Amino acid sequence: MSDNNQQQEQGVETTLAAKCVRALLERHGVPRNKHSAVVTDVLGLSYSQGNRRLTTRATWELEELRTLAEHYGETLTELVSLGQHDEMEDATLVTGTTSTPCRVARGPAVHKPRLGALVLTKVDADWLVLPAEPNLATQAYDIKRLLVEPSSATSRRIAVLDDHPESAQLIVSYLKTAGFDPVAFTNLDRIAASAAAGEFDGYVLDWIIVKDSIQDTVSDLVAAIRARDAHCPIVVLTGQMRNGIADEAEIATAMAKYRLKFFEKPAPLPIISAALATSFSAA
Known part of the structure; x- marks a missing residue:
């Protein structure tokens, strides 16, 4: 029985991690009916364990996801972004007399772009997105991804706290692609000092932080x-x-008292980003 058929018969929704792993395997040409076998082999699991991770809501360890990503020459960020993670750069979208801040993922150079198609070009030190013209004075590039948001959204600074540096960086990397300006912290004292100085517009906080084998919560920080x-x-x-x-x-008391949004790990990164965005929209 194939993984897909088994999943449909069970009627169980899989995790985002499982979907990311399947997307990774499909990008690298692994047939769907071989996915469980590959996960089993790469991670050293039993076939039952490997199959459950892909066809049920079984929990994935962060290290397992990283191992799979590295096995195929990708980063953990690329895996959890469903292969759509691109390095985004600040740019300005120029349409007529209007200039709008944006973020863009640069594609390959194009020498004869279609007239009127949006291209990316550098003028002095600034990247501009503008319609292609017959005689562009500078090199033009294709656009792999274009993100246009209100200028207030692109300037939102987000503090991300997690005592596992890789987990903090994973969230930071995704929030950057969503147009935020995130900063990673692994230490309660440091983020508390920055928060006291009013440096951030929003926060993503791991509830329990371990320092020198001592566990503490972020309740006082909140x-x-x-x-x-x-x-x-x-x-x-x-x-x-x-x-x-x-x-x-x-946690329930803190949620009610301080109006927190709470998610259990591993929380889907798009959900975290959406929670921040909707909060800013409602403010």
Whole structure:
């Protein structure tokens, strides 16, 4: 029985991680009915374990995803972005007399672009997106991805706290592609100092932070942030609910008192980004 048929018979929605892994394997030419076998071999799992990760809501470890990505010469960020992660650069979209800030992923150079097609070109030190003309004075590039948002959205600074540097960087990388200006922290004291200085417009915080083998929550940090800013979005994450380390009642109280958005890890990165964006829109 193929993975796809088994998944349909079970009627179980798979995780975003499983979808990302399937997309990775498909990009590299692995037939769908071989996906479970490949996951099993690369990760050293039993076939049952490998198949469950792809066909049920079984939890993936971050290290497993990184191992699979590196096996195929990709980064973890590329894997979780469903292969659509491109380096985005600040640019200006020029249409007539209107100039709009944007972010763009540069494609290959084009020598004879179709007249009127949007291309990317550099004028002095600035990247411009504009309709192609017959006699462009500078080299033009194809556009792989164009992101246009209100200027206020592109300037939103987001503090991301996680005591695992790779996890923090993963969130930062995705938020950059969504037009935010994120900064990673792994230390409570440092983010508290930056928050006290009013450097950020929003926060994505791991609820439990470990330092020198001592666990602490971000409850005091959240209280301090709310004392200075009653409306900024605060997204709280944790993967410690099921094992009882994170106190559900404490988190629920904080959610109600400080108007937090809460997601269990591994939280889909697009959901985190959307939670921030909708909070800013409602403000």
